[in-house]
Amino acid sequence: MELGAVLVVPAEGGIAAVREAGSRAMTAPENSRPLYSSRVPILGNDVLRSWMERVRKLGVPSVWLTSSPSDESVAGSVLAGFARQGVERLLVIKLESYAELDLADLLRFHCEKRNPVTQAQDARGQLGISFLDHLALRTAGEKYERPGAATDRRRADYQFSGYAKRILSASERQELVRDALTGACAIRPLGTEIQEQVWIGEGAKLANSVRVIGPTYIGARTIVRAGATIGPFASVEPDCVVDCGTTVERSTVLPYTYLAPGLFIRHGLVDGGHLEDLDWGTVADLHPAGLGSRIHRLEERRQAFSKTATDIFSRAAKASSRSFTLPPTASQPWVQVRL
Amino acid sequence: MKASWTILPFPCESSLTDRRALRKDLLTALRASGSPVIVDFSACRTLNYEDIDLLLECVAQAAGRETKVLFVAGSRVNRVLLEVTRISSLVPVFNSVEEALAYPQVAAEDACEDRRAS
Numbered sequence: 001m002e003l004g005a006v007l008v009v010p011a012e013g014g015i016a017a018v019r020e021a022g023s024r025a026m027t028a029p030e031n032s033r034p035l036y037s038s039r040v041p042i043l044g045n046d047v048l049r050s051w052m053e054r055v056r057k058l059g060v061p062s063v064w065l066t067s068s069p070s071d072e073s074v075a076g077s078v079l080a081g082f083a084r085q086g087v088e089r090l091l092v093i094k095l096e097s098y099a100e101l102d103l104a105d106l107l108r109f110h111c112e113k114r115n116p117v118t119q120a121q122d123a124r125g126q127l128g129i130s131f132l133d134h135l136a137l138r139t140a141g142e143k144y145e146r147p148g149a150a151t152d153r154r155r156a157d158y159q160f161s162g163y164a165k166r167i168l169s170a171s172e173r174q175e176l177v178r179d180a181l182t183g184a185c186a187i188r189p190l191g192t193e194i195q196e197q198v199w200i201g202e203g204a205k206l207a208n209s210v211r212v213i214g215p216t217y218i219g220a221r222t223i224v225r226a227g228a229t230i231g232p233f234a235s236v237e238p239d240c241v242v243d244c245g246t247t248v249e250r251s252t253v254l255p256y257t258y259l260a261p262g263l264f265i266r267h268g269l270v271d272g273g274h275l276e277d278l279d280w281g282t283v284a285d286l287h288p289a290g291l292g293s294r295i296h297r298l299e300e301r302r303q304a305f306s307k308t309a310t311d312i313f314s315r316a317a318k319a320s321s322r323s324f325t326l327p328p329t330a331s332q333p334w335v336q337v338r339l
Numbered sequence: 340m341k342a343s344w345t346i347l348p349f350p351c352e353s354s355l356t357d358r359r360a361l362r363k364d365l366l367t368a369l370r371a372s373g374s375p376v377i378v379d380f381s382a383c384r385t386l387n388y389e390d391i392d393l394l395l396e397c398v399a400q401a402a403g404r405e406t407k408v409l410f411v412a413g414s415r416v417n418r419v420l421l422e423v424t425r426i427s428s429l430v431p432v433f434n435s436v437e438e439a440l441a442y443p444q445v446a447a448e449d450a451c452e453d454r455r456a457s
Contacts, residue, residue: 264425277419284419290388291423 003107004087005055005063006074007048008094008128010038010168038095038167040254040271041237043180043217044190044201047167051093056339058103060091065335076140078334083137090137094128098176099164100186106158107131115156122160170269170276177235177252181215189217189235198231201238219255241295251278256295263291345371346436349380349390358393365397369406376406377439381413386420394421398429407431409439 038047055063066074074092082090089110091103101120106129110118116136120129132140163185165176180187181197189199198212201220206212209226216231218224219238227245230236236253243261253259254271269276272294273287286292345368350357368376378397383390394410401408410432412418418434421427433439 262425263423264428265423268419275419275423277415277422280415280419282415282419284416284423285385286420286423288385288387289391289420289424291391291420 002088003058003060003091004082004089005058005060005091006082006093007051007055007063007065008074008092009048009065009067010094010096041190041219042098042167042173042176043187043199043235044219044238045187047098048095050098050187051095052337052339054103055091055093058091058107060339062336062338065337067333079132079137079140083134083140087137088134090132092130092132096128096168097164097166098185098187099127099129099160100162101127101129101160101164103129109158110156113156117155118158119155120158120160122162122164124164124166127160127164171278171281174250174252174267174269174278177217178215178233178250181217181233181235191217191220213249225261239295258293258295260286260291344375344377344440346377346379349378349383349393351380351383351390358389361393362396362400365400369400369404369408373404373406375409375442376401377409377411377436379411379413379436380417381411381435383413383417385414385416391420391424391426394426395424398426401430409433409442411436411439 041047052063068074079090089107091107099120099122106118106120110131110133116133116139118131120127163179165172165179165185167173167176176185176187179185180189191199191201191204193199195212195214197214197216199217200206201218201222203221204218204223206218206224207226207228210224211229212218213229213231215233217235218230219236219240221238222236222240222242224230224236224242225244228242229247229249230242231249233250234248234252236242236248237255237257239255240253241258242248242253243259243263245261246259246263246265248259248265249267251265251268251270253265254269257270257272259265259270265275267278269278270286270292273285273292275284275286275292276282277284347361347364347368350361365376365378378394380386380390380394386394397408408430410421410426410430412421412432412434418427418432421432426432431439431442433442
């Protein structure tokens with residue numbers, strides 16, 4: 001095997017976080033800070049899936065999924081393990097950003113520069129996408145992890161000037177939503193465009209008196225009750241309930257969120273019982289005031305999850321018959337997915 | 340100089356008795372002077388549904404009267420909650436009592452009182 005790929009889902013917790021990455025937002029306990037998980041859909045789209053698709057187009061037969069805290073990289077010992085198993089080049093993608101980056105071009109750059117490590121970055125810094133060659137993998141245990149170590153001097157930076165947003169930042173996430181709704185980036189809302197720049201997901205229910213102002217997205221199975229106003233520049237992700245008379249504008253409502261009647265949500269990100277005000281960066285707990293909460297519908301959650309994440313991990317089970325084994329001495333959870 | 344405004348501290352994590360007392364004080368203040376009433380809940384870390392209920396009642400009591408009601412939210416979290424509940428579109432909200440006192444209508448009342456006194 002010459003080319004390998006690792007997708008790192010920034011998360012807390014162990015193997016459960018990887019296996020249930022798609023349902024993490026749904027199972028978050030009340031009164032916790034919002035989880036801007038990279039697995040939370042953006043206009044119904046799964047960023048992990050989109051990266052996997054791009055890796056597949058690169059000709060990589062399978063990827064390894066793992067989970068690690070966002071401020072940590074893949075353990076050097078694990079990278080060395082890939083080298084021992086014959087991986088010549090390894091693509092490592094940390095799921096922190098959405099970047100319309102051409103992986104084939106990045107690979108070409110990496111091969112041409114002949115540096116052990118190539119990291120993609122834009123004007124704002126690293127994008128969390130790197131290529132490591134065999135030498136870098138072998139020496140990773142001690143050098144790659146330490147900033148300023150010898151390997152750093154042999155690291156090439158791939159300057160990316162295209163479209164990129166850090167999806168773990170609530171405000172950049174909202175910018176991404178805005179750009180996707182206006183066609184300024186390649187993401188397209190997952191639903192039917194019922195009028196100009198208004199997309200509705202499958203099974204969404206809107207009362208007759210609901211006012212929808214484009215550009216706006218209302219996700220699958222979401223219920224919007226009488227007198228509510230959604231938009232402009234709003235994204236109400238799947239499986240939410242927006243109660244009577246509530247206004248959501250220039251904001252995102254993450255999956256499985258209930259919003260009480262008569263609210264005014266403007267330039268915010270709501271995740272269950274929490275609202276982050278994007279102007280101030282303040283997180284308010286809506287739950288004690290009865291203004292918002294997490295929707296706990298276990299059965300429906302299981303069904304929704306089965307459509308997104310479970311099939312990925314069922315493919316992981318099939319892939320386990322491959323000769324490639326789990327990286328040795330890995331303290332992180334690992335799942336192999338055939339593409 | 341006689342103060343021409345009334346500052347009412349909001350009972351944080353209020354009991355039924357506290358809420359009744361505030362409601363009574365508010366009504367008294369509104370009836371008594373017609374001058375601005377400042378409801379100060381800057382000591383409250385956050386607001387629960389009973390607090391929101393009471394604030395809405397304050398707004399309702401002041402509605403249709405000439406007396407101005409002002410809220411001192413203190414924290415950004417409280418301000419966010421007031422915005423979400425649309426209360427801040429009904430009542431001017433300030434970060435501190437000092438800011439509220441500098442509000443033109445409160446300052447104007449003060450000036451008026453001064454002129455009457457002299």
